[in-house]
Structures are given as C-alpha cells and as structure tokens.
Amino acid sequence: MKFPSLPKKWGQRQRPTLGLDIGSHSIKIVELSSNGTSRTIRCIGRALVPPQAIVDGSIKELDKVTEVLKILLGNLRPKVKYAATSIAGYSVIVKKIIVPYQDEGEIERNLIFEAEKYVPFEIEEVYVDFHVLDRKRKESSGTEIFLVAAKREIVDEYAVLIQEVGLSPAVVDVDAFALGNALEGAFGLLTEPIVLVDIGAQKTNVNIILQGASLFARDMAFGGAQLTEAIQEATGLEYLDAERIKIAGSEDMAIMKEVTPVCKELCGVWAEELKKAMDFYKANSSTEGYPTQLYASGGSASLKGLDRLFDDIIGLPVKIFNPLHGFTIDHDIEPEYISSVAPQMAIATGLALRTLTK
Numbered sequence: 001m002k003f004p005s006l007p008k009k010w011g012q013r014q015r016p017t018l019g020l021d022i023g024s025h026s027i028k029i030v031e032l033s034s035n036g037t038s039r040t041i042r043c044i045g046r047a048l049v050p051p052q053a054i055v056d057g058s059i060k061e062l063d064k065v066t067e068v069l070k071i072l073l074g075n076l077r078p079k080v081k082y083a084a085t086s087i088a089g090y091s092v093i094v095k096k097i098i099v100p101y102q103d104e105g106e107i108e109r110n111l112i113f114e115a116e117k118y119v120p121f122e123i124e125e126v127y128v129d130f131h132v133l134d135r136k137r138k139e140s141s142g143t144e145i146f147l148v149a150a151k152r153e154i155v156d157e158y159a160v161l162i163q164e165v166g167l168s169p170a171v172v173d174v175d176a177f178a179l180g181n182a183l184e185g186a187f188g189l190l191t192e193p194i195v196l197v198d199i200g201a202q203k204t205n206v207n208i209i210l211q212g213a214s215l216f217a218r219d220m221a222f223g224g225a226q227l228t229e230a231i232q233e234a235t236g237l238e239y240l241d242a243e244r245i246k247i248a249g250s251e252d253m254a255i256m257k258e259v260t261p262v263c264k265e266l267c268g269v270w271a272e273e274l275k276k277a278m279d280f281y282k283a284n285s286s287t288e289g290y291p292t293q294l295y296a297s298g299g300s301a302s303l304k305g306l307d308r309l310f311d312d313i314i315g316l317p318v319k320i321f322n323p324l325h326g327f328t329i330d331h332d333i334e335p336e337y338i339s340s341v342a343p344q345m346a347i348a349t350g351l352a353l354r355t356l357t358k
C-alpha cells in the first residue's frame, strides 16, 4: 500500500528507511534489506520506554525517550539513517470520504478545503494528506479517498526525537496503515478480508484489509497497560511485579487465583469492543467485505488465552500475526529471538517495508 506520508515534504524521495515504532511501552526498530530475490532482516530490537514518558501518543519526557533510543541504536547499529515512523490515536484522523474531483492534482489542491469539513481541529494545527482508494470504487460523483489529518504538534515531537538521535525523519505513517503494509509484506495480496488487530500498551489499532486495500481502520483506547493496572488493583502488587506476573504467570496459586479472572474479564471486554466495531463495519459493508480471519499482533497479543477468548466472542478464527514470515535473517541474529518478538514488531516491519524496493 502506498499510504500518505505526513508531512509531504518528508515523503518525496524514496530512500531505504528504518522502521521505528515509538510505542508508549517500548520502542521497536526493524531494518530490512533486499537483494532483488530475498528480503533480509538486518537489525531488529526493542527497548522499554520509562513509564509516563509517552502518554496518549505524545512525548512527555523527550530526554528520557532520547536516551533510550540512543542506547537501542547504539546496540543495533543500523546502516540506514532515514527513519519511517507512525502515529495513531487521537492525534490523527483517518476518514473515508468522497471528494468531487477525479484528478489527483485537483484533489491535492482542494484538500485543505475538503479537510476543514471533517477535521475537529483548527486546520492550521494539522498536516493533511490523502490516499486514493481502489480505482474501481471511483464514484461517478467523485473519488473515494482516505483523508488523513495529523496534529502538527505530535508529528513535530516525533521529528524532534528522530533528529535528536542523529536520524532523519523520512516518512510519518499511520499505525493502522503500517500494519496493513506488514500483512502485504509477509503474505502478499490476500483474497479474503483479514482483520488486523495490534494490541499495544495504551491502544489497539484495527485495520481490515482486502487485496492490499484498507476497508476500515480504527484506533481503540485499550491495551496491556490497563491490564497491568487492573492486576495491581486486584492484588496490591507493585507495577513491575504485576507486569511480570501478567506476562509469565506465578507459581503462587493464591496470586494466580486473583490474577486469572482479572485477565479473563478485561480481555473479554476488549473482545466485546472489537466485536462492536466489527458489527458496525459489517452493517456498512457487503458480505464480500466480511473478515474471515483475525490476525493479532502487538505485545499484548501474546497474552495467554487471548486468542481463544477472541475467537469465542468475536466469532472469527484468531492467528498470531508473524510479520516476518518469509524473511531471511542476518547471521548474527538468533532465530529464537525473532520468533519471540515478531508479533510485537508488526508496525515497525510495516514501516521498514514502506520504502523497500523488491
């Protein structure tokens, strides 16, 4: 997918880019290379972000985040100096609209005027861009596009961070689109609609993809941090202990008796939220667009039992998405490491693929 790059000035030259996913829980980096026949993972890694340093997609503590990213880059030593990153949540609006123009130049010239009708912020406060949807969907009255508007304040914060660590911002994408890009990178153009669900720490990105095109994209305000907090509340444990037990469980049966129902209940709430979004989408779509499978990614997709619970409540078979399927691995990277982190690397991989020539 060639989704828009925000702001435009950064996306004009297609250079190889580092996939840089700046999450509220961890920063993820993927560097890929291609020799024409195979694609190789050159660098891959992640680093924890200090609590509260990134909140609602906004970088609150630039110094701390810069330090973490510098250390990660120092360990990984990527060759590429241009970074592709992405934003999500309340700072970006993605909307399918029909504009009364056919020609892309004309759409571009009138974009601000069209955007003003849909963007709930002052137009001077946002970068706007667009992506023309499937040509077959061209309406006689105009063209269907994805309008993308991102808060300048947030985009600029990410650009400052990238420059602070000695990289250059090349592409600013949207999480849900990067996720779609990762699916296409791993499995090509699938003929059945797939719903991609990336469950992070503070948010979840949803994107329904058919033949490389996005049919529906939405961000939802839930994720693993909420579960850690719920475990803390139920058990009185410190944050790090609650986080550890959430991921690895505990031999202490009394603790598990408290933790297990909390996990089950909250994951059930997430599944219900997703089901509601699916029902809304289905009510506005034809049956050919109904998803047949759900691919879960993000750190919280690894929660034990989440796949089965989602399957039961949403009514779709759930698979854990491996965005690195079919990639070869540079000799100094452990395949076991790749397997353990792959689902969490979906957005970073989609970003790294943004400018990778096959």
Ligand SMILES: Nc1ncnc2c1ncn2[C@@H]1O[C@H](COP(=O)(O)OP(=O)(O)OP(=O)(O)O)[C@@H](O)[C@H]1O
Pocket: 022, 023, 024, 025, 026, 027, 199, 200, 201, 202, 203, 204, 223, 224, 225, 228, 243, 246, 247, 298, 299, 300, 301, 302, 303, 304, 344
């Ligand atoms: N093996 C695991 N089992 C369960 N949860 C996990 C596991 N590994 C990581 N997590 C959880 O996943 C979350 C981090 O995932 P991820 O890196 O996708 O989030 P993020 O991108 O930093 O956050 P966001 O996109 O919401 O800002 C944390 O809540 C963490 O506790």
Ligand SMILES: [Mg+2]
Pocket: 021, 022, 023, 024, 200, 201, 298, 347
């Ligand atoms: Mg994330």
